[in-house]
Amino acid sequence: MSSLLAPSRMLALATLGGRTMGTTWSTKLAVPSGVDLHPLHDLLQATLDRVVAQMSTWEAGSDLCRFNHAAPGSWQVLPHDFGQVMACALKIAAASGGAFDPTVGALVQAWGFGAGGGTPSIPAPAALAQAQARPRWAQLVLREDPFELLQPGDVQLDLSAIAKGYAVDLLLQALQARGIADALVEVGGELAGRGCKPDGTPWRVLVETGADEHGDLPPRVLALDGLAVATSGDRWHRFEHDGVRYAHTFDPRTGQPVTQAAAAVTVVATTAMDADACATALTVMGVDAGLAFATTHGLAARFVTQSDAGAQERMSARFVDLLAA
Structure with a gap:
C-alpha cells in the first residue's frame, strides 16, 4: 500500500472524524502540510464500516447476527476481524472466570438494552431465567486458520464491550500501512496512540x-x-x-x-x-x-x-x- 508521507516534508497536525457504532470516531495525526486527506478519511471510515458489517448487533445482515441465528451444532466461518475479536474475548472470559462474557446478548436484551431490547426495565423472572439458561462462553469452540465458531444452540453474541476497542486498533494499523506513524485514535471514548505530535511532544x-x-x-x-x-x-x-x-x-x-x-x-x-x-x-x-x-x-x-x-x-x-x- 502506498505511503502518504514524504520524510523530507514538514509535518502538520490534522484531524479526521465521523460516526460509527452509534457514536463518533476521531483521529489526530501528523501528516505533510497540504496533503489531501479525503482518501485517508474514506479508508478509515471503510475500516470502521467493515467492523460494523461483521460484529454489529444492530445490523440484521451482520456476520454476528448470522451466527446468532445459526442452527444448533453448526460451525460458522468467521471473517478474520470477527475471529480475532472472538479469540481475544474467549481468552479474557477464561482469565476473568466469566466476568467478561461475549455471550451476554440475550441477557442484555432481557433487561431492555441493546438492539431489540426496547426500553430498559426489570425483566420478568421467567424471561431472565430463560436468558440465563442459554449456553455461555465456555460452550463455545473456536477453530483457527480459518476462523470457525461452533454455535451450540441459542447463543447470542454481543461484542459491544470489545468491538470498539478493536476498531481503534484497526484504525492505527490502517494509518501505519499508509506510512503514518504518529497518530491518536478515538472511537466512542476508547483511545490509542502511537508516536508523537508534529512538535515532538x-x-x-x-x-x-x-x-x-x-x-x-x-x-x-x-x-x-x-x-x-x-x-x-x-x-x-x-x-x-x-x-x-x-x-x-x-x-x-x-x-x-x-x-x-x-x-x-x-x-x-x-x-x-x-x-x-x-x-x-x-x-x-x-x-x-x-x-x-x-x-x-x-x-x-x-x-x-x-x-x-x-x-x-x-x-x-x-x-x-x-x-x-
Missing part, C-alpha cells in the same frame, strides 16, 4: 473519572505511545426503578446488572481491544476483586468510586507507574 490524554462534576480528584494524564486506554462504568448507560440504579454493565455470572458499580474503571494496555474488554471485566468484579485481579495480571487499572464523602480513586501499581512515565 507526546499524545497526552486526560483519564475519565465518571465523577467530573465533583472536581475533588486530581487530574490523571497519560502519555500514549504504543498504549491504549479504555474506561467503563455506570455513568454512561443506566436506568432507575423505585429509587434503585441499574447499570448497563451486567454480571454474566448472576444475570443481574452490576450493583454498586464503580463510577469509572480505566485500563491501559498495549491494544485497545484488551483494554476495552478488561475494563468491563474489572467493572463486573468490583473494586476489591478487580484491583486484586489487575495486580495479579500486571494490569494498569484505576477505579473511581463515589459515595456521600465524594469521589475516591484506587490504582494498581502498574497504573501509577504509567502516570510517572
